[in-house]
Amino acid sequence: MDPGTVSAIAAPASGPGLVRDLRLVARQLRYEQLAFWRNRTGALFTVGFSVIFLLLLSASGANQRSNVIGNLKIVQYYTPGFAAYGVMSACYNNLGIVLVVRRETGLLKRLRLSPIPTWVLFGAILASNAVIALVQVALLLLIGRFAFGVVLPDQWAALLLALLVGVVCFSALGVAISTVVPSQDSAGPIISLSFFVLLFLSGLWFPLKAGSSLAKISNYFPVHHLIVAFFAPFESKLGASPWAWGDLGTVAIWGAIATIIAVRRFAWEPRRH
Amino acid sequence: MAEPGATAVSVQGLRKRYGDLEAVRGVSFQVARGEVFGLLGPNGAGKTTAVEILEGFRGRDAGEVRVLGYDPASRPRALRERIGIVLQECAVEPYLTVREVLRRNASYYPAPRPVAEVAELVGLAAMADVKVAKLSGGQQRRLDVGLGIIGRPELIFLDEPTTGFDPTARRGAWDLVRSLSDGGATIILTTHYMDEAEALADRVAVIARGQIVAEGPPSSLGGRDVSEAKLRFRLPEDCSSTSLPVPVHEVGDLLEVATTDEVEVLHLLTGWSLAEGVPLLGLSVERLTLEDVYLRLTAGGDAGGTVGAPGALADGVPAGRSAERWTPAP
Structure with missing residues (x-):
C-alpha cells in the first residue's frame, strides 16, 4: 500500500471537558464494537448461539403449547428467554473473558498508562455491551415474530428497562468475575461454566416447576430473575404486570454487590506479578 | 502546579515496598530536559518499579517525585497527555488494524502526531490496513513504539526497547530514539544492553538491590575512563x-x-x-567495558575476579561485547 494514502490527520477529541470526553466515549465505543464483531468466536458464541438455539428449540415444537408455562406457545417462552441469554452472554460471559485476556496480555496496563480516563473506558465498554444486547434482542424478536408468529410485548418500555438493568448489572458481574480469574487459560472454563450452570438452573432450557428445589436455588441467583423480567413484558396479555419489579430488584442487588467487588478487586496488570 | 523548568524528572528518597520486599530503597536522581537517561540494572533490581512510579502506574511509600512538574501519584491527565510509554511487552488489540489502533490512541491526546507520520516513523506505513494479529512480533513492537510517541510526548519512557530485535531492527530503533531526542524529547531508557546504553544515553544510573550504585556518563561510569x-x-x-x-x-x-x-x-x-x-x-x-563496570557494580557480593569473563553474566543476558561484533546487514 502506498504510505501516502495512510489516513489524514487523526482529529483530536476537542471541545471543553465533558463534551470532549463524551466524544471520546463515542470513539472508544466504535473500536470496542469493531473488536467485538471481528472476534468471530466471541460474536458467534454470544449472538450466533442465541439465534441458533431459538431456531432449533422453536423449530422442534414451535407451535406446541405447554401447560407448565400457562399454556403458552413454546416459542413465546423461548424468545424472551434467549433475549435475556444474549444480554447475559455479552455482558457476563464475553466481557468477563475479554477483560481477563486484556489484563493478562497487558492491554489494560497500556490503557491505564494512556490519557484515557477510566470512566470513559468503562462507559464505552458498557455502551458497547448495550449495543450488542440491543442488536441481539432486535434480531431475536424479528425471528420470533416473522418465523414463528411470536406475540410482541405491549409494554416496550418494560422490555427496555429489563434490557438496561440487565446490561448494567451483568456487565458489573462480568467485571467482578474477571477479577477472580487468575489466568487467561482459566478464563473460559471458569466464566463459561459458571454461566451455563446458572442458565441450566434458571429455566432457560426448560421451564422451572414452581416450588421445585431447582426453582428455589435459582431464586437466589440473578440469571433466573433476568429471564423472568424479560418474560414479563410478553406475558402482560395474560393479565400479569409487564413490570417485574421484584425480579429487577434482585438483579440490581447482584449488580450492586458485583460493582463493589469489581471496584475493590480490579487489577490493571497481569496476575503473574 | 506544573512548571516547565530545566528538570524533567526529579526523584528524592524514593521507596517502595511489596510485602516483605523493599523493591526500591531510597533512590534519588534527576533527569534534565532533553536528556537521554539510561537506567541499568538486573531483573528485580527495582528499575521497573521505579519507572512505573514515575509513570503514575504505581504508588510509592516514601519520597518526593516530580515528573514534568507533576506528582505522578495522582495520575494527572495533563501529565499522561505529555508522556509516552513503550512497554517491554507489546499489547495491542489483535482485532484492529494498525491504522485503527493508531487513530484510536491519537484521539486520547490533545495534539497528536498525524497517524500517517507515525506509521511512517515506525516503518509500518505499508501495513496500515493489516490487523494487529497478523503482524510479526517485531512489527507489533514497532506499533507499540508508535503508540508511545503518537501524543507528541515531551518525556518518553522506553522499557528495554530493543529486547528481541535483530541487529538491523536495533539500529533502526536507535536511530528513532536519536531523532526523538534531537526533536527535544526527554528520554528515560531501561536496558540490559550495555552497548545500547553507551550508544544512546547521555547519562546512566545503575540500580542494584533497590539502590543506585553508580551514576554518570557511560564513558566514565565507575571510573572506567581512568582505570587500567x-x-x-x-x-x-x-x-x-x-x-x-x-x-x-x-x-x-x-x-x-x-x-x-x-x-x-x-x-x-x-x-x-x-x-x-x-x-x-x-x-x-x-x-574496562561498560559491561565490566556494570557487572562489578551489580554483582551480589564478591564477583571472584571473574568480572567481564564469559559466563559471569546475570540472567543469561547476551553480552554487550559479543553484540558489538554483530555486523548489521548492509
Whole structure:
C-alpha cells in the first residue's frame, strides 16, 4: 500500500471537558464494537448461539403449547428467554473473558498508562455491551415474530428497562468475575461454566416447576430473575404486570454487590506479578 | 502546579515496598530536559518499579517525585497527555488494524502526531490496513513504539526497547530514539544492553538491590575512563614468556598485562617483539567495558575476579561485547 494514502490527520477529541470526553466515549465505543464483531468466536458464541438455539428449540415444537408455562406457545417462552441469554452472554460471559485476556496480555496496563480516563473506558465498554444486547434482542424478536408468529410485548418500555438493568448489572458481574480469574487459560472454563450452570438452573432450557428445589436455588441467583423480567413484558396479555419489579430488584442487588467487588478487586496488570 | 523548568524528572528518597520486599530503597536522581537517561540494572533490581512510579502506574511509600512538574501519584491527565510509554511487552488489540489502533490512541491526546507520520516513523506505513494479529512480533513492537510517541510526548519512557530485535531492527530503533531526542524529547531508557546504553544515553544510573550504585556518563561510569587497560596476546608455542620486558600473567591461553600506561607498555612490548623477531599473536588493548563496570557494580557480593569473563553474566543476558561484533546487514 502506498504510505501516502495512510489516513489524514487523526482529529483530536476537542471541545471543553465533558463534551470532549463524551466524544471520546463515542470513539472508544466504535473500536470496542469493531473488536467485538471481528472476534468471530466471541460474536458467534454470544449472538450466533442465541439465534441458533431459538431456531432449533422453536423449530422442534414451535407451535406446541405447554401447560407448565400457562399454556403458552413454546416459542413465546423461548424468545424472551434467549433475549435475556444474549444480554447475559455479552455482558457476563464475553466481557468477563475479554477483560481477563486484556489484563493478562497487558492491554489494560497500556490503557491505564494512556490519557484515557477510566470512566470513559468503562462507559464505552458498557455502551458497547448495550449495543450488542440491543442488536441481539432486535434480531431475536424479528425471528420470533416473522418465523414463528411470536406475540410482541405491549409494554416496550418494560422490555427496555429489563434490557438496561440487565446490561448494567451483568456487565458489573462480568467485571467482578474477571477479577477472580487468575489466568487467561482459566478464563473460559471458569466464566463459561459458571454461566451455563446458572442458565441450566434458571429455566432457560426448560421451564422451572414452581416450588421445585431447582426453582428455589435459582431464586437466589440473578440469571433466573433476568429471564423472568424479560418474560414479563410478553406475558402482560395474560393479565400479569409487564413490570417485574421484584425480579429487577434482585438483579440490581447482584449488580450492586458485583460493582463493589469489581471496584475493590480490579487489577490493571497481569496476575503473574 | 506544573512548571516547565530545566528538570524533567526529579526523584528524592524514593521507596517502595511489596510485602516483605523493599523493591526500591531510597533512590534519588534527576533527569534534565532533553536528556537521554539510561537506567541499568538486573531483573528485580527495582528499575521497573521505579519507572512505573514515575509513570503514575504505581504508588510509592516514601519520597518526593516530580515528573514534568507533576506528582505522578495522582495520575494527572495533563501529565499522561505529555508522556509516552513503550512497554517491554507489546499489547495491542489483535482485532484492529494498525491504522485503527493508531487513530484510536491519537484521539486520547490533545495534539497528536498525524497517524500517517507515525506509521511512517515506525516503518509500518505499508501495513496500515493489516490487523494487529497478523503482524510479526517485531512489527507489533514497532506499533507499540508508535503508540508511545503518537501524543507528541515531551518525556518518553522506553522499557528495554530493543529486547528481541535483530541487529538491523536495533539500529533502526536507535536511530528513532536519536531523532526523538534531537526533536527535544526527554528520554528515560531501561536496558540490559550495555552497548545500547553507551550508544544512546547521555547519562546512566545503575540500580542494584533497590539502590543506585553508580551514576554518570557511560564513558566514565565507575571510573572506567581512568582505570587500567588490559593488553592481551599470545606467543608462538616455542617461546617462553620469561624473556618479556614486562611482567605478564596467563589468562586462559592468553598472556595479559594490566596497566594504567598502555602507551609505555606497548612501546616496550612491540620494541621487544621487533628486536627478538617474536610475533605478538592476536595483540589487543582493552579498556574496562561498560559491561565490566556494570557487572562489578551489580554483582551480589564478591564477583571472584571473574568480572567481564564469559559466563559471569546475570540472567543469561547476551553480552554487550559479543553484540558489538554483530555486523548489521548492509
